[in-house]
Every structure is written in C-alpha cells, then in structure tokens.
Amino acid sequence: MAHHLPSGATDDIAGPGRWTPLRIAVIFICFVLNAIDGMDIVIMSYIAPELKSAWNLSPEALGTVFSASLAGMALGGLFIAPLADRFGRRPLIIALLSVITVTMLISSRATSVTELVILRALIGVSVGAFLASVTTMAADFAPPGRQAFVVAMAISGYAFGAVVTGLTVAHFLPVWGWNGALTMAGLVSLVTLPLVILILPESIDYLSRVQPKNALARLNAIRARLGEAPMAVLPPRVTAQKVSVGTIFAQGRTLPTLALWLAIIMGFMTFYFLVSWITQLSVQSGLAVENAIYAGALFNLGGFTGTLVLGTFALRFGLQGITFTAMVAGAVVVAAFGHLSVSLAVTLFLAYCAGFTTNGGFNCFYALAAELYPTEIRSTGIGWAMGIGRLGAVIGPLLGGVLIGQGLSIPNLMMIYAIPLVIAGLAALLVRARQPAPAE
Template identity: 25%
Template sequence: MSHKGSSSSIYSQIRLLIDQGEISSFQWKIIAICFCIVLLDGFDIAIVAYIAPLLKKELSLGSQHLSYLFMSGVLGLMLGSMIFGSLADKFGRKSVLLISMLLYGVSTFLCGLVDNIDALIFLRFITGLGLGGAMPVSIALCAEYSPEKHRMLLCTLGWSGFTVGIAAGGFFSNFLLEQLNWSWLFYIGGVLPLLSILVVLKELPESLEYLVRIGEHRKLSTVLKKMNLQMNDIALSTENLVWGYIEKVPSVRCLFTRDNILLTLLLWVAFFFSLMVFYLLTYWIPLLFDERYSLKEVNILTAMIPLGGTVGAFILAVFIDRKKAAFLTLAISYLASFGLLLFVPSVSGDYYSLLICLFFIGFTIAGAQNGLNLVSPTIYQAYARATGVGWAMSSGRLGSIVGSYIGALLAQNSIETFFNYLSIGGIICSMALFGIFLYRKLVVI
C-alpha cells in the first residue's frame, strides 16, 4: 500500500471514530473557542455601522465616503479568505488563525487613533483581511472536531457567533458611547482578539487533517487522547504518516459540467443576493433612521437583524435536520423576507413595530444564510464540494461588496423605495433556491 493511501485511510479512520463517538469536553472547548473568535469577528466588522452617524457628523463625511468605508472592510474580508484559506492548507489552520487575529486586532486598535477617512478606509481594509482569514478557519476547525450527527447544529453554533457579535456590538455601543467616544470601540475591538491569541495558542489544537498530512505523530496522538479516542483503534505509525493524503483539488470547471452548471449558477445567485441584502441592512439602517430616532434607538434597530438571524439559524437548522427539505425550507424563508421588507415602510414610524419587523427580517435572511452555508455542499459530488462551496461563498462576498457600496445610491431615495429595492433581492434568493429544490427533485434521481 502506498504512503498516500495509508494516510488517507488513517484520516478516514479518525473521522469515523469522531463521527461515531460522543462529544468530549475537549471538543466542546474547541467549539466554544471558535464561537468566541467568530463573535469577535462579527463585533469588529460591524463597529463602523454603529458609529456611522457619528463619523458622518464629526468627520463631515458624505454617503459616498461611507460607502468606501463599508466596502473596504468587506473587500478585505473577501481577499483575506482567499489568501489565508490557501495558506491554511499549506501551513496549518492554527498558525494562520493566529496571524489573522494578530492582523485584525492591531489594525482595529489603530482605527481608534486616526482622525481622517482615508486612513480609516485603509485600516478597515487591513482589518477585513485578518477577519477573512480568522472566520473560515474557525468554522472549519469547528466542523472538523464535530461528530457528524451533531455537525449541523454545532456548525450553526459556530456561525452564529458572527451574528451574535454584530448584535452585541449594537448594545455594547450604546453603553460605551454614553461614557466614552467612538475611538474606544476600536480600542476594545482590537485588544480583545489580541488577548484571545494567548487562549488560542495554548488551548486550540491544530487541524487533524493537517497533522496527518505532515506526519506529526506525537501531536496527533495527544489530540486524540484528549478526545478520549483510543490509539489502538487507529493504525498510526510515524512511517505511514509521512505523506499527505489530500488529492489534487478539482478545477472550477467541474462546477460547469452538464450535471452541475445549473445548480452552480442558482447557488451563486442565492449567495450573491442574500449577502448583498444582509450588508445593505447592517450598514445602512443606522443612516436611514438617523434623523428619525436617537443613536441609541438606531443601534438597537440595527442589532435586531443579526439577533433575529441568530435565532433563525438555530430554528431553521433544527427544522431542516428533522424534515430534510433544506432548499425548500430556505426558499420559503427568503420568500417571507420579501414580504417583510415590503412591510417595513408601513411600520417605520412606530419604533417597537419596526423592531419586531427587523428582527424577523434578520430571522428570514441571516438565519437562512447560515443554513445555506451548511447545506450548499450537498448539491455537489464529493470531489467537487470544497470547490463548489468556495466559489459560492466568493459570489456571496462579491454581493456583500456590492451591497456595501450601492447603499449610498439607494439611501438617497425614500425609506419605502430603499426597502422595495431590497425586497427584490429576497425574492430572487427564494426563486434560486426553489429552482435548486425542483431540479434535485425532478431531474436528479
């Protein structure tokens, strides 16, 4: 047997033992650490949304300046995920995670020291680069250490850290801005990930796949023992751990075969418009309602989107886990968002009605986006899943950039016109996912 085949078999055995076993306290610790890292990511990416009205006044900014500020962060997020994703495969996920956290921690802290928009835009881009590396690596580790029977709920927990962080940012901003100026949000947003590096360095293990691939027999043995897995259940030896087991990543052309092309295009459309609408809401709600409500009230309004998304993520995950009709469920969720977005203008004058409406918009959009992240691999053959999901998420990140930028154009219109345009994104997502559901039901037997 070749070394490559032996290593592949070893990782398969490890994967099988994890999937068949119960979750150990060590695995729960990994999931908790990853949740906290993603929470800090969400907090950092959303800081500028909560202080946008203040920045607009204090730095005399126009909507176009704010568009560039919002866009710089998500552009960095997209590029960071591409750059650090490849580095993580080569040098290990833990090492890349530490570098990413250092990068966005320092750059976020420096944002609090600047007082001009050009420097702030540059530093937010650097922050995005770091966030783009930290978030997917954390989620990947969460998935790798989760048993298959609990993986969807545990990965939902990991992803929900992002929306929890965004929501927490709204409530924390209200508290902090009563005592200090907006710079302190950046200081705290920078110091927390820097302090967390010590926890990650000491407590978070390296990827099992990476340890197998580079032949780290001793470290792999230590990690497995912490998960209460018996070494004699796996044919481990230094000799057969020398060579990597990862086969060549398939080309993007595999997504455009006769069987996959329609599914690929529909999935890209869904990701693009889902994240476009989400970032439009997250970044531009504070500015849309700035003149109608106080900053404190506006920040709570903005926090309703990710808060609803967190609740929606878990409820939709449980429903999908039981009913299995994942794409139909998500299509219905986005269809509901279409109606809710059209309903916003009619309740915009009643603060508490608006709070409830925005909560359920978050439930149907951000909650469904979480589900889409988790079920999208299932539409592809096993060999094409990583490539398919990676490109779909890239489409979503492109949508987030477009959403961050065009907000300045849409915000020039009335609130009714703004939300009417957003509702189009909701119905397009619904139609795309319903198309995937029908294709798989009627064409794929």
C-alpha cells in the same frame, strides 16, 4: 454570518469521542473567535451615526467604509485561507487574530476615510481568511456524530458577537465615542489572543492529512488529552487532487450553479446593505442613536434564531421551498420597514424579522450548495459560489450610499432592496441537483 461544515473533518481520527475538557475548550475558543468576527465586521454599522457626525461624512463615503471589510473578506477567503493547508490552521489563526487586534486598535486612531478604508479592508481580509480554519477546528474536536451540532454552535458565535456588541455600544457609545468603541473591540481581541495561544492545539485533520514534521507525536499528544489510545502509525497520506472549476458545471449542473450564484449575489446584496445601514437609516427615520443601535442588534439576533428555526423547517419541508418562502417574506418585511413610520416597538420588531428572514434564509444557500455538489467537488463548488456571491456583499452597501447620497427616500430605497430578495428566492427554486438515471 453563514458558513459550512468542512469536508476535511473525519470521524475515524476523532476516535470514540467524549466531552473531554479539551474538546469543550477548543469548541469554546472557536465560538469566541466567531464572536470576534461578528464584532469586528458589524461594529461599523453601530458607530456609523457617530462617525458620520464627527467626520461629516457623505453617504457615499460611509458606504465605501462599509464595503471595505466585505471586499477584504472575499480576498482573504480566496487567497489567504488556503495557506492553512500549507502551514497549519493553528499558526494561521494566531497570526490573523494578531493582525485583527493590531489593526482594530490602529483604526480607533484613524484620521481620514482613506486610512479607515485601508484598515477595514485588512480586518476583512483577516476575518475572511480564518473563518474556514475556525470552522474546521470545531468539527475536528467534536465528538463523532456531533459535528453538525458543534459547527452550528461555533458558527452561532458570529451572531452572538454582533448582538452583544450592539447592546454594549448602545449603552457606552455616548461615553466612549466611536474611537473608544473600536479600542474596546481591539482589546477584546487582545485578551483572547493569549487564550488561543495557550489552549488551541493544531487541527487533527491537518496533522493526519498533511503530516508535517513530528505529526505522529503531535497527534498522539492530542489523542492523550482526548483520552484516546495512541496511534502506532499515521494513516496513509491523502494526496489532494486539484478539482477543475469546470466540473461544477458538469452533469447537468450549469443552470443550478448559475442560479445559485445569482441567488447568493442578490441575497448578499440586500443582507449586507441591511447589516451596514440599518442603524444609520433608523436614525434618519427619527430614532435616537441608542435605539437605532438596538434595532441593529435585534436584526442580528433575528439572524441567529432564523438560522436555527429555518434550518429545522428545511429538514421537514425541503430546502428550496423554505429558502424561497424566507426570501420573499424578507422582501415583504424590508419593504414594510421602509414604509411604516410607527412606534419604537414595531420598528424593533421589524428589524428582528428582517434579520430572521434575510439571514436565516440566506444560510439555507449553504445547504442547497451542499446538496447540489457531490463530495469530491463540494468545497470547490461552495467556495466559488460564496466567492462570486461576495460581489453582492460589496455592491450592496456601496450602492446604498450612492442612492442615499442622491436623496432617495427611505421607503423607495427599501423597496429597491426588497427586489433582490425576490430574485434570490426564485433562483433558489432552480438550485436542484439532477437525479442520476436508475441503474438497469
């Protein structure tokens, strides 16, 4: 899944910085929390064939189940995540992880589509809400100058969790069934919860910027564990200025902003269609369930490596060109995935390539947005872009269920979902900040 470096992380508070046990522990916890996110969101695609068979679900109903957590992620990111600025990142992370744990365990005993949709929506709300706090935590405790590396490492936990979940479910699904798979996912969260409570301190950024009760003592306690000198006084409190949404369109950014929104909607539409349906479609293409789950796992592995490789290429060759190339290449791979009925090895390879191009290319949109918006409005610009873009994440799996239910063939279905990737690539070429006029 895709995230961005929070603007609140500060080097001066983090101090001289060494790889202390506390830094390593916090970053590891952030990696694990992102892995749990990947597990919780993607697990439904892995158990979909078993669930569809057990409940005799229509494609439309299955699409609704897929989209419930994605819609919840949008709501959680927009309305729950800001509570971290008021109550702190640590308590919000602990509360939301508790909700995820309980909800996942309850969902393993769901008896109807309605129950499962509601529970999946609650899981999505929780995951969407604490993503930003987890990412900020990783940046907070990174050694100065290593923020980007540490955040990327923490974010990679999402794909790692998705891949490991796929490999595990492929092996144990015949024994566990879909109920057991969801139970095990809930137990993983349950085991992680006490580790988070014991290890995770409050965010350095939150303590220094918001300055809640006993902030100086709490901040100095953390600095002591980092091997840094105590602070005599807190830094001046930063009063956040509310940024108007209209500012993201100012100074010639109207066309680039609209292009960014269109690109993210289109990219999300196809990406989350693939995330949700690739296992079920592989079964319909003739693969055994365990091999189809491996296809889903390789899709997520492709996203992990694609993010790293394409991010590196973008530094050398430019974001617009790399994003366009990745999206168009993804369209070709998606179309080929639908038209080629070949060996298992080729199918798995195409699944990997689909993840590499669609997920890896999509993550470039975060960097495009960061380039487009100046620092003072960057959070607002990226937040709105991703919030609007979630429309595509919800529509993609739902529309897929409707089209499959109407009897559309897999080759034609994949051709349809290749089109949004081309649109996303073309739109990416328009996401470019206007250069300010040179000073006289």
